[in-house]
Amino acid sequence: MPQIVNIAIDQLFPHPDNPRKDLGDLTELADSIKASGVLQNLTVVPKLRDMTDEEYRTACAEYRANPTEEGQRIVNRHTVAEGYTIIIGHRRHAAARLAGLTELPCIVVEMDAREQLQTMLAENMQRSDLTVYEQAQGFQMMLDMGDSVSEIAEKSGFSQTTIRRRVKLLDLDQKKFQKAESRGATLSDYLELDKLESPDDKNKALDAIGTANFQSVLKGLISEQNVRKRIAEWTATAETFALPIEKSGEINGKKVDMIYFAGYNRWDLKKEMAVPEDAADTRYFFKTDSQGLTIYKERSQTQQPDPEDEAREERRRRDEQAQKEFEEVAETHFELRRDFVKGLPNSAFKRHMSEISLLCVATAEILDSGYCNSIDPEFCAYLLGMRISPEDEEEDFCDMGAIRSASEAQPEKLIFCACYSALDGGSESYYRRVWNAGHYEYEPCDNYNLNRVYEILEALGYELSDDEEAMADGSHRLFNEYGKQVEDDGDA
8 A cells, every 4th residue: 555755846847747737826725735744645746757877786786685575676677766746736736835834645556658647647637727728638648548438428427429529619710719718718618509500600709708799699609600501502493493603793704694583692691592484594693702692594586674673673672672681680689688687696786786676667657657568477487487388389379376485586677577578579679760861771770778777787797799889879780881872763
């Protein structure tokens, strides 16, 4: 059985391959060691180097004079101990130095390089204060040494799914990852990255982790990902009956008289593409870009262009795009607010009962005026984390018994959620669409309900994203892009 021995602290050296690079704040541990000493021994291995010829001759002479097992091991391995390498206890060693200790209790063991690394990894993976990136590096090292995912799970106590997720994080930019961790990124933040498939998208989201913009950036990247997927699907269908082109009216550098046939864009991802009935007799073409896909057909000799129809169709498409884009932004901002409320514990609302009381009064006044929706029990149930329906979540159903139970467990949050459900919704935003002198305009506008919502949410700790700020103050890019449209022909 290994014996505990006291070893001079200057003879103890950190292991160069220790997975834990940052030992954290040692002040509290150093104070504890100064008061009570080191209560748990370190595990170390001899720090060996090759003997010089003179040292080897001396060792052989000593062994002949006194043939011991230790002397035989020294002679056989041609190495000599020059201090000890720490396997377990790096924080204790560093804190003990800080506390001024001169020696530490240690158990000296024999381990080869593989065993040393395995022991350090298994010990470190059990620690709750490891960063996510350190965990990922540790799991990868264990995989590199030949351990299977199931073996690592058994040694570390982590699930196989968690291990695979951690290792995937190593594909991300290390510098971005470290900056995210310094901003206080949480494990749930990193799990959100699983919603993204592209490493480039994940790195973009990584830049925003730990900031107020994270959820907004993430939703935007997910949206773009969905757009790319849908455009790829449309493209696959178009390739069955149409020729790809880079420029409308031109194919392989030659002019072709073609007309617009159909458009499939990012603002209507549910739109299905059907093969035209005359595809066997008529040439079709398609052009793709980041916004979607446009189908053209070759104009017949008898078919004459109608500039007015084409202009009207272009205005229709532009207005449709504008509407969908504004609605998409409004829905994204609503989801940010909704998810924030859902994630708050009841204790957060207890601290702000005075503000919530004022919100209740304001909500009653607004309800009486008819300028907001009624209280939505189903929305309340969702915000409280309850199942809306016992059988079908899409069913129009709400378990009032569960709501009454929530009034006992989370009364403050329930009060807030009741008011919030009446004031907020996916359609609430700071814009309006108006018909003005022959064309549509999208202009900023004040929204009393939304102002009250943001006011109380900020009191609860909510931070507006840059996108929300821009919509509220009228500087959003959409106002510049769709503030004025081309003149219409009079059809509303």
